[in-house]
Amino acid sequence: MMNSLELTRPELLRHQNFIRGTWSESAGGATLEVINPASNRSIASVPDSDARDARAAVEAATAAFKTWRQETAMQRRQLLKEWHRLLLENGEDLARLMSLEQGKPLAEARGEVAYGASYVEWFAEEAVRVNGDILPSTQEGRRQMVIREPVGVVAVITPWNFPLAMIARKIAPALAVGCTVVAKPSEDTPLTALALARLAEEAGFPPGTVNVLSASRSNGALVGDAWLADGRVRKITFTGSTPVGKHLARESAETLKRLSLELGGNAPFIVFEDADLDLAVAGLMASKFRNGGQTCVCPNRVFVQQTVLDEFVTKLQAAMESLVVGPATHPDATIGPMINSRAVEKIQRHVDDALERGARLVCGGERVQNAVAAGPHFYLPTILTNVGADAVMCHEETFGPVIPVIAFENEPEVVTLANDTPYGLAAYFYTSDMRRAFRLPGLLEAGVIGINEGAVASELAPFGGVKESGYGREGSVYGTDDYVQIKYLCQGQLGGET
Numbered sequence: 001m002m003n004s005l006e007l008t009r010p011e012l013l014r015h016q017n018f019i020r021g022t023w024s025e026s027a028g029g030a031t032l033e034v035i036n037p038a039s040n041r042s043i044a045s046v047p048d049s050d051a052r053d054a055r056a057a058v059e060a061a062t063a064a065f066k067t068w069r070q071e072t073a074m075q076r077r078q079l080l081k082e083w084h085r086l087l088l089e090n091g092e093d094l095a096r097l098m099s100l101e102q103g104k105p106l107a108e109a110r111g112e113v114a115y116g117a118s119y120v121e122w123f124a125e126e127a128v129r130v131n132g133d134i135l136p137s138t139q140e141g142r143r144q145m146v147i148r149e150p151v152g153v154v155a156v157i158t159p160w161n162f163p164l165a166m167i168a169r170k171i172a173p174a175l176a177v178g179c180t181v182v183a184k185p186s187e188d189t190p191l192t193a194l195a196l197a198r199l200a201e202e203a204g205f206p207p208g209t210v211n212v213l214s215a216s217r218s219n220g221a222l223v224g225d226a227w228l229a230d231g232r233v234r235k236i237t238f239t240g241s242t243p244v245g246k247h248l249a250r251e252s253a254e255t256l257k258r259l260s261l262e263l264g265g266n267a268p269f270i271v272f273e274d275a276d277l278d279l280a281v282a283g284l285m286a287s288k289f290r291n292g293g294q295t296c297v298c299p300n301r302v303f304v305q306q307t308v309l310d311e312f313v314t315k316l317q318a319a320m321e322s323l324v325v326g327p328a329t330h331p332d333a334t335i336g337p338m339i340n341s342r343a344v345e346k347i348q349r350h351v352d353d354a355l356e357r358g359a360r361l362v363c364g365g366e367r368v369q370n371a372v373a374a375g376p377h378f379y380l381p382t383i384l385t386n387v388g389a390d391a392v393m394c395h396e397e398t399f400g401p402v403i404p405v406i407a408f409e410n411e412p413e414v415v416t417l418a419n420d421t422p423y424g425l426a427a428y429f430y431t432s433d434m435r436r437a438f439r440l441p442g443l444l445e446a447g448v449i450g451i452n453e454g455a456v457a458s459e460l461a462p463f464g465g466v467k468e469s470g471y472g473r474e475g476s477v478y479g480t481d482d483y484v485q486i487k488y489l490c491q492g493q494l495g496g497e498t
């Protein structure tokens, strides 16, 4: 049982920024307390960086870019492979750090180490596949070619819900193609990111190639603004809320940066009457309760065909009895604390709103009050039925262990309901009708579709949204596209002597 920061390698707990290959305090000397969401107590303090640190990181990354882009692809692959090896070798320590600062159960944190590391391995292999093209010639004696070049310095801004996987799957493709990186993790979970920086240092990346700094929410905005204003930063890759994504899109217009935005979702999970209901319940459990419901692809609205609604809810409630809410230190915990009190208040506001509008509470609906999960941030797994389309939880991401069940009559109706949102990240449906399985993906407005499957993410697959869930794709063979620019070379006068 994990009960403290007993790391095999205590030096993985970093208290400083990593800029230009050295560890340093913030320029202003300010610090930020990292809070364990399970106990609401401080775990460690890290720098509370500001615009000066942000600029120092860009200077380092700009200088490093000149040489890093010239490295051979094999050398970049080699260093990424070494980083991948170190992530796995230190996986237990990384999982402990992640559980403590983010709250996810240790088993899930171990899973995230493997998941995040898989992107590093994938992009290590992609480093040697940044190919160009030779185009058909439009004139005799002319050769037309296309090469792919790294865009330059990339700013990486990551959320708290996957402290390792999100930063790994942004930094790895950037480094693979020859970009250098300045990164700021969420103020809630900087420790995992700083530990990754330490392992990048050990892997041997040249100084300035990877720069990681921590900052509080308010100073973090100053860091972001400094990067937005800096013309040397050629790309921003961000995972987080849609309002922040829109701010980045607006403000980066001045320097016309490239953007990858992985933003909010409002995923529908649709269960048709012809579905295997046990399979659908298992898929919903896997998808909905990943990280306690704090995942951007978690089903946020569960649509069940009226004819099977009661049977489905009975099976779902029975499955939910196996969930154990508790801190990461509890060996059987399957749902940890929510990240902070703002998150718990939002969940409660959504539940209260649905109940006021006529929803029926099947189970949960409040914070946990027991000895295993004693802190203020634990929320009971909740089912609500008879949820109206006007409920706030049908329009905003609840980001917690709450399942609103909404009845529907037929396919056209549920497609309209599912698409009735500005978001379009993930959508799931369960059916045994093969024609429907082929038809529906074309009708659902989402970047990722689960067909009789609730766990969809993988390093081999493109991850990203449509509509106000953002743009750009992470992972897969498409995952380096956002980090390269196309250059056209036209070589003339090739004709030899006749």
Ligand SMILES: O=CCCC(=O)O
Pocket (backbone or CB within 6 Å): 161, 162, 165, 294, 295, 296, 297, 457, 463
């Ligand atoms: O929450 C965002 C990313 C989750 C995932 O990679 O499946």
